[in-house]
Amino acid sequence: MNIVQSKIIKSRYNKSHLILDKKITFEGGVKIKKLISHYETVKVKSVKRNTKYFDIELFIECILTLEVLNGNILEKYSLTYNFENNVKVFKEYFEPRVSFLDFIELDYVIKFKKVNLKYDINLDYDTLSILGECFIIINLLVERCLMLKEIDEMQAYLQVAAGLDDMDIKDVIGNLDNIVKTLSNRLNEIEEENKFLKREIERHRAEIGVLNSELQNEKIKNMNLSLECTRLTERIKDLEEKLDKERKKCSLLEIENARALDEIKRLKKERTEITSELQREKTGIGKKIVEFLKK
Structure with a gap:
């Protein structure tokens, strides 16, 4: 066996x-x-x-x-x-x-x-x-x-059954029946295993299909992410350039503001001087009017 x-x-x-x-x-x-x-x-x-x-x-x-x-x-x-x-x-x-x-x-x-x-x-x-x-x-x-049982051993049983008259043919046939049943059971098990393996192959094929689909989706996502990354990089560069321009504008405005403050101070000073001069002129004219009226 x-x-x-x-x-x-x-x-x-x-x-x-x-x-x-x-x-x-x-x-x-x-x-x-x-x-x-x-x-x-x-x-x-x-x-x-x-x-x-x-x-x-x-x-x-x-x-x-x-x-x-x-x-x-x-x-x-x-x-x-x-x-x-x-x-x-x-x-x-x-x-x-x-x-x-x-x-x-x-x-x-x-x-x-x-x-x-x-x-x-x-x-x-x-x-x-x-x-x-x-x-x-x-x-x-x-x-x-x-x-x-080996196939040649089963053939030996057949030869014994055919050549010996004094042997109990029923026992030989019974042994052959047991061998056939064993082989039949084994064949059924092999068929069940074959069905199981076919189901496994189909399942693996389905998994491969899903994996291929996921791979394509990931490639598309990766391409979209690369494009989005490029777009964001260019956007960041644009924003950095705009920020630099705004900083330069801010510096110029600060200079202009300082100049305006200086100009305001100068005008205030001139106003004060003119007001003082007008007050002196007003006082002098008042004195002259009084002296004129006395005459």
Whole structure:
């Protein structure tokens, strides 16, 4: 007899998780101009589990190419950052449900899909924020063992049944029936597995379609963001030029205001002098009138 071993999925977990939330600060006056490219890998560093949850320690590597302004020099940096993060996956979210014993003893496979890390540069251009999420898939596997007769062994039974008159043909036929039933059951199981695999292929194709659609949407968003960034940069330059012009106008107005104040002071002084002169003239004329009337 041959022993055929296979592993099938007994229970599955498939949900989205936040796997990274970090900020990278650049010091020494270095300014981030733009993120040129990025590449990420997510791996399992270690796994601990109990009857309630999986505790998964993740290792996340980010390879970045940045354009930065160092002083007055525009440079390109290729940087690699390694992060570690823990994620807990709880038993009640596995489908279909499994016993506590199966949960802690069954073999498992962990996969990551739809890994999506978003990068953002702050308004001061000195801090890069990284926000990452992905789908974590955990398959709990159970092993099946099935004993099958070889085809040549079945042919040997047929030869014995045909050549020996004193042998109990019914026993031979019974053994052959058992073999046929075993093979039939195995065939049914293979057909069920084939149906399951077809469903999995269709599901993966659908996921690939969704991922392609999301990729196109992200490309469009990235293009729109680039255009918006260019527009805002030009707008900032225009506003800076207008601000500089307004500052120059303000300086000219301050000079004109100082001149006007000086002119006002001068006119006030002249008015005071004219008023005093008129008062003296008035007094002198009054005296002359009095003297004239006395004559």
